[in-house]
Amino acid sequence: MLTYTNPELKPFEELAGQFARNELASGREEHDNYPFGPFFHGVLARAHEAGFLGIILPEHQGGIGQGTGALCVILDSISRADASLAGILFTTALAQQILMEAGAFDAIRTITGGASKAEEALIAFPAFANPSELAPSVFAKNEEGRYTLFGTCDYLVLGGLARYGLIPARVHGRKGYSFFIVDLAAPGVTKSGPVVSLGFHACPAVDVKIRDVDGTIAGSEGDGAVLFERAAEKMHIAAAAIACGIMKGSFVEALSYAKERFQGGREIVKWSEVRMILANMAVKVDVADMTLAGACRAAEEKHPGWETKSRAVAIRIQDDACELTTDGIQVLGGYGYMKDYGQEKRFRDAKQVQALLGMAPMKKLKYFEKVAE
Numbered sequence: 245m246l247t248y249t250n251p252e253l254k255p256f257e258e259l260a261g262q263f264a265r266n267e268l269a270s271g272r273e274e275h276d277n278y279p280f281g282p283f284f285h286g287v288l289a290r291a292h293e294a295g296f297l298g299i300i301l302p303e304h305q306g307g308i309g310q311g312t313g314a315l316c317v318i319l320d321s322i323s324r325a326d327a328s329l330a331g332i333l334f335t336t337a338l339a340q341q342i343l344m345e346a347g348a349f350d351a352i353r354t355i356t357g358g359a360s361k362a363e364e365a366l367i368a369f370p371a372f373a374n375p376s377e378l379a380p381s382v383f384a385k386n387e388e389g390r391y392t393l394f395g396t397c398d399y400l401v402l403g404g405l406a407r408y409g410l411i412p413a414r415v416h417g418r419k420g421y422s423f424f425i426v427d428l429a430a431p432g433v434t435k436s437g438p439v440v441s442l443g444f445h446a447c448p449a450v451d452v453k454i455r456d457v458d459g460t461i462a463g464s465e466g467d468g469a470v471l472f473e474r475a476a477e478k479m480h481i482a483a484a485a486i487a488c489g490i491m492k493g494s495f496v497e498a499l500s501y502a503k504e505r506f507q508g509g510r511e512i513v514k515w516s517e518v519r520m521i522l523a524n525m526a527v528k529v530d531v532a533d534m535t536l537a538g539a540c541r542a543a544e545e546k547h548p549g550w551e552t553k554s555r556a557v558a559i560r561i562q563d564d565a566c567e568l569t570t571d572g573i574q575v576l577g578g579y580g581y582m583k584d585y586g587q588e589k590r591f592r593d594a595k596q597v598q599a600l601l602g603m604a605p606m607k608k609l610k611y612f613e614k615v616a617e
Contacts, residue, residue: 246317246537256310260321263294268325273583275326275446279438283405284329291329292362296322296447300337304350306356312478313540316485317444320536323489324496327593330486331447332366334600335401337482339367339410341475342423346463346603351425355408368402368409368428372449374602375412375421376469382413382454384424386465391415393424396451403428404435404448412428412458412468418528420466424459432457442590443596477551478599480558481539483600487558487565488532488598494572495525501576501585512575521571528568530537532561555611562604565594
């Protein structure tokens with residue numbers, strides 16, 4: 245639907261769709277074994293070669309200079325096969341968006357300018373949290389313009405892969421929090437092993453301890469919440485695109501299975517109970533697709549109130565994704581719970597997507613606060 249409203253996005257959909265079929269579909273189960281199996285470094289390298297790690301960055305920053313629509317098309321297409329890679333792209337894009345909101349273009353050039361490897365282009369970020377909702381666990385001291393950080397950053401997504409991380413920290417003596425760019429290879433940075441999560445296994449996170457490590461501030465002291473909210477306005481739509489892709493993948497697999505599985509002398513797709521489940525899934529997919537397309541268009545054309553509406557779109561699509569993937573398992577019966585099929589992974593991934601940019605209940609309350617103003 246995104247490409248119908250904006251045909252210029254069609255090449256991105258075709259590129260991402262082909263990438264998902266060639267690089268992700270056949271290896272989905274293997275990739276999902278991480279951290280108990282190997283990480284898909286080769287797939288990530290080819291995603292970097294395709295330009296997926298710089299979708300929203302301007303061309304002079306080493307990106308391809310596209311907007312929210314292109315990012316959503318790519319995340320949607322990839323998530324139909326394996327949402328873990330979409331989580332990696334989302335996390336890096338979120339950090340990039342915050343840095344751009346802060347005007348930290350020199351920092352972006354430092355990170356992406358000489359990035360010959362995919363891991364060098366990544367930016368670690370606690371993407372499954374809203375820093376404003378958590379008590380500060382990383383602190384910064386300002387000594388004549390030099391910032392030194394100490395504390396613990398839990399569940400830093402891509403922290404075990406990326407060279408640099410964007411860390412929220414509270415500056416001593418100041419209200420609010422600020423964002424700091426930290427070299428994760430610096431002495432004083434200690435990383436845990438990969439934290440096993442419900443979904444997105446191949447989008448790994450680690451807990452990081454920081455002791456007297458230099459950090460470069462992005463923006464000004466205390467403006468972290470403002471920068472995060474500005475970035476989140478666009479990235480809520482991107483999170484909805486991941487959920488939308490998961491929904492499409494689940495529906496396609498359920499429909500295909502129902503056409504091939506025989507019971508009672510006929511394909512189960514001909515049983516009315518199964519047809520009703522599939523019909524409900526199809527309705528949710530089409531509604532999510534059209535809603536996402538409208539949100540992207542509203543954001544890119546700056547329609548009045550698009551910032552608040554983007555939150556509503558993400559909340560609704562993510563809720564529907566959890567319901568739909570449950571139905572996707574039901575259509576496959578006992579096979580739906582087996583790793584040989586993709587449905588149980590999509591179920592876990594749909595739940596994981598709900599936590600992007602903060603806890604789902606808190607996002608709903610935040611949305612209500614804005615519409616009630």
